[in-house]
Amino acid sequence: MPTIHDVAKRAGVGSITVSRVINNSGYFSSDTRDRVEKAIVELGYVPNTLARSLRSKRTNTLALLLTDITNPFFTTLARGVEDAASAAGYTLIFCNSDESAIKESTYVTILLQKQVDGFLLVPAQSKTSAIELIRSRDVPVVVLDRAVPGMAVDVVRCDSEGGAHQLTQLLISLGHRCIASLSGPEGVSTADDRVAGYRRALQDAGITPDAGLILRGELTQDGGYQMAQQALQLPQRPTAILAANNFITIGAMRALQEAGVQVPQDMALVGFDDLPPAMVTFPFFTVALQPAYEMGRKATEILLQRLKSRSINNSHKEVIFPTQIIVRRSSGDSISQR
Amino acid sequence: MPTIHDVAKRAGVGSITVSRVINNSGYFSSDTRDRVEKAIVELGYVPNTLARSLRSKRTNTLALLLTDITNPFFTTLARGVEDAASAAGYTLIFCNSDESAIKESTYVTILLQKQVDGFLLVPAQSKTSAIELIRSRDVPVVVLDRAVPGMAVDVVRCDSEGGAHQLTQLLISLGHRCIASLSGPEGVSTADDRVAGYRRALQDAGITPDAGLILRGELTQDGGYQMAQQALQLPQRPTAILAANNFITIGAMRALQEAGVQVPQDMALVGFDDLPPAMVTFPFFTVALQPAYEMGRKATEILLQRLKSRSINNSHKEVIFPTQIIVRRSSGDSISQR
DNA sequence: TCTCGATATGGTACCGTTACCATATCGTTG
């Protein structure tokens, strides 16, 4: 493996000059550039990033830590991050915490050891310990998708409360009065906010929210399946379901199909986030869409901004995107006609 | 950011001793260990991987270069790689070449700069230039999923020819005589092999393969959609379709649905690889299943073996897994009854 | 008692690159 010194020797210049040519920094003559570039090609020289980063204290690498890498919402978000990062010359490392705070801390430690320049983090269980760990090493971090109450940190997320409010309002306007809310774990801000928006919409309409209609579980297909089964066994069966994410929607759909409950005739079903095009040949679900790609881009821009100005300590941004309600078939028609 | 020297000073030992404790190598007393570990915790010390790797010339990192990270076949394969790699204490870096030889070379260069210890590679377009680039730097590489003819390299792949042969045989046994083959780009070994298996099955049955029934396109949903539309416009419309991968199957399905062609009543449809559980609530497609997870594991084991023995030059393995035919509804019943 | 291997620890140099500082030439400007 040739080093920069081998290149320098072959080109008849100092190592530092080779470094300048490679990084296109400082001064060098065009004649020198040619000789250096020739030597690089002849030797098949590839710079050693490790040494470069060790010396310059910059790895040009960002870390993206997600809670569920199989969920298309997060992969779309990841594409937004990736595009913004690579456009700025940064490499991205993905990791999947699987909604486990322990895995999350483990990854944060590994990534700190790798000296990543910055973090984009969807906090597992909305815990703050990982963020504090990162902060203690003065590494910039932007939190994605979820709020972290009482912490001065940049956050890019969506208006979950508002989205749930609108979806619930829609169901109410269609005549539904008994609506189940299938949400994620308590403590996860998106799950909490979606329940809150649901509650507010009911209260606005003068309906007292029945605690039994509010179910909490995992943000997975299995979670949705189980919660929907529970909902079907309630003394008063709901006429509509609000699912807190796409996987819960799918799981609920499966449970309903197995129980012979038709959507939307027997049960309206609305949720958050689409499934990717490859999985949905025929769009069916009424959803509150979150601009995942844009969220990823925006968060990365903020992080890169922090990196450039090295201003970690001062004021922090919270960017909240609105959700977009897409009405499709699964919400059904007005049930007052029944 | 405290360094190993800060830890050493605080613990009252030499840096080298701290290194020994951290890596649990060489000799040190239990008393020393305690003092060092205490100092590490007090300072919040995190070792710098860059410096470690620069000196030791090992990064404990493997690279996995795929052609389509959105395809569940490859993500399942990636999980197999990830599990095997992390069990052996290696970190994994994923990259997506998007079936572009240029992106592939770009990533290989970046990954070489990052000094990865080894490569797992699905060659884009089955090109060999990237493999040669890796080889020229004496970095071990295992090729996945696709054959690279005339190159002495470890390969882990599936018996595509055999799988296609069996699927075609199945269709023939159901009475089909006019079968379309929708495959991937020419030059991609899996796509070529699947056409070859299809051809052989027809010849075995005494059917002369009609060149017009053999369509080639992208290994994507769009590719499948377009090829299926072409197939429907052939002078003699086929009664069955063999799709070369899962995305082609989905795309073809969409084209058939739009054209009002019922599967399996009007058209049998079989393919390769499942969609992931989250997308397939009701399994429908008859497929040749490739053991993606096992393939990833096996390839990683071979790579780790090479890393341990540092024997790159000598004999190379080619591991070929069989496909498993899963008969479901999309292949339909025997059409001789019609 | 002497030797030797196991145990325990440290010093020094080096991995490959770049930050920082130094040096030198040359054209321009007052």
Next chain:
DNA sequence: CAACGATATGGTAACGGTACCATATCGAGA
């Protein structure tokens, strides 16, 4: 013509670890 900034290049010392070698003690076996 002196002074100065732009251009061009190099030397040296890090960055934070570990490889390699050296040293020292101690108990066991010859």
